[in-house]
Amino acid sequence: MPPALHHASADPLGAKFAALADPTRRAILQRLARGETSVKELAAPFEMSLPAVSKHLKVLERAGLIARSRDAQWRPCRIEPDALRDVDDWLEKYRRLWTAGLDRLDKYLAENKE
Incomplete structure (x- = not known):
């Protein structure tokens, strides 16, 4: 096991x-x-x-x-019912990180359009 x-x-x-x-x-x-x-x-x-x-x-x-x-x-x-709460809490930290990174990428791309 x-x-x-x-x-x-x-x-x-x-x-x-x-x-x-x-x-x-x-x-x-x-x-x-x-x-x-x-x-x-x-x-x-x-x-x-x-x-x-x-x-x-x-x-x-x-x-x-x-x-x-x-x-x-x-x-x-x-x-x-609450079994996945700690899994979701753990994932939420990374969700915020990914979202922030994508927001920065969007901003960079918008500022550097040709």
Whole structure:
């Protein structure tokens, strides 16, 4: 198991990025953004076994991106609403940097038009 996933509590942001690196896990999160659902329903669009989907869910759960519960035989999964807040906060710093750089480039190009 990659270190970032094994030590999610030591580096929660790293664990989230590691979990988000996989396209299957991103697709699972996209589905859960529409609402709580079962593991079986989550597995339906993928050509993989339920245990394989369950492994993806464990990675997402350890990263704090989803929560699972048990209701008799039903094991609903749901996205954690604030789970991506620290990812977005981290990205926002770079978004401001990129925007400022592009604004300077626009200004430079406008001033140096022929």
